[in-house]
Amino acid sequence: MFVIEAPRATEAAAEPVAAAVPPSPRLARFRRAGRFVVPYLYLAPALFLLVVWTYRPLVQAVELSTYSWNLLPTSPMKSVGTGNYERLMELPAFWNSIGRTGALIAGMLPFTVLLPLVIALASKRVHGRARTIYQAFIFVPFLVAPVAAAAVWRWLLHPGGGFVGELLGSKHNWVYDASTAHAVIIGITGWQLLGFSVLVVWAGLAGISGDYDEAAQVDGASPGQIRRWITLPLLSPTVMFLVLTTVLLSPILTFPLIDSMTQGGPSQSTTNIYYLLWDYAFHSFDAGLSAAAGVLLFAGFGVLAGVLVWISEKVAFHDD
Numbered sequence: 001m002f003v004i005e006a007p008r009a010t011e012a013a014a015e016p017v018a019a020a021v022p023p024s025p026r027l028a029r030f031r032r033a034g035r036f037v038v039p040y041l042y043l044a045p046a047l048f049l050l051v052v053w054t055y056r057p058l059v060q061a062v063e064l065s066t067y068s069w070n071l072l073p074t075s076p077m078k079s080v081g082t083g084n085y086e087r088l089m090e091l092p093a094f095w096n097s098i099g100r101t102g103a104l105i106a107g108m109l110p111f112t113v114l115l116p117l118v119i120a121l122a123s124k125r126v127h128g129r130a131r132t133i134y135q136a137f138i139f140v141p142f143l144v145a146p147v148a149a150a151a152v153w154r155w156l157l158h159p160g161g162g163f164v165g166e167l168l169g170s171k172h173n174w175v176y177d178a179s180t181a182h183a184v185i186i187g188i189t190g191w192q193l194l195g196f197s198v199l200v201v202w203a204g205l206a207g208i209s210g211d212y213d214e215a216a217q218v219d220g221a222s223p224g225q226i227r228r229w230i231t232l233p234l235l236s237p238t239v240m241f242l243v244l245t246t247v248l249l250s251p252i253l254t255f256p257l258i259d260s261m262t263q264g265g266p267s268q269s270t271t272n273i274y275y276l277l278w279d280y281a282f283h284s285f286d287a288g289l290s291a292a293a294g295v296l297l298f299a300g301f302g303v304l305a306g307v308l309v310w311i312s313e314k315v316a317f318h319d320d
Helices: 025-064 083-089 092-123 129-143 146-156 163-168 181-206 211-218 223-234 236-253 255-261 273-282 287-319
Strands: none
Touching (some): 083 287, 092 181, 092 223, 092 236, 146 181, 146 255, 211 223
């Protein structure tokens, strides 16, 4: 009789698996350094462009603000220390331009916040192909080049037979009257930015789940109550973003219109702080004074942006 014995485990299988050999200290340090460096290699192109196009010019502007120079290469630059800042503080035109910049931002907020909210909420009732046409009609002005818009609106507002004058039965010179010129700039800029702002609100509405509305309807809430207590609070981060972009970008976006239509006039009624620092540099040829205005502008708007970002984070945290 034959007895079949079970195969015995090999000695290699019976022995415990040998522990992995730990890497050498030098290899471990190399791996840790690689994990630290690799993310910055991905960021390196963006950081390089940020330094070249943002921080380097900013440092040069601060340096230039301490010199007196007329932009001529053959003219020497004379160091004046804080003289340009002191001179700027004594100029009434500087303070007047700050006031006009504040009035510009306040006048733009209805076009970039209030009207977009109304239009975007109203568009929820439009469906199908009509909705596409509606959205395109609202967004088209944003695609018009500012210089082209300035030429068309100057023709429409011309006192001698312009469309607006004919429509209102008035020959008022809207563009070259100090009492209305600033309002014209605000109106045209708001007309152009309206489409972009509505698009941002549409994006905010698309990010709100429909479950909120359905749950509120089950609880008996009316459409007005849903908009007031659900939709608008959930849109608060979008609203804060629009306020921030209005504060930071409105004075810049009005520059092509001002330069094409009024050149800062009449009687400096359309000269905001951005146009003033450009005027100091390229009309008065006072590079140091222009750089000083630019540095103060950067600092002021930086503080404003920081406050608005802090408020937006608080609002977003509260909504969460």
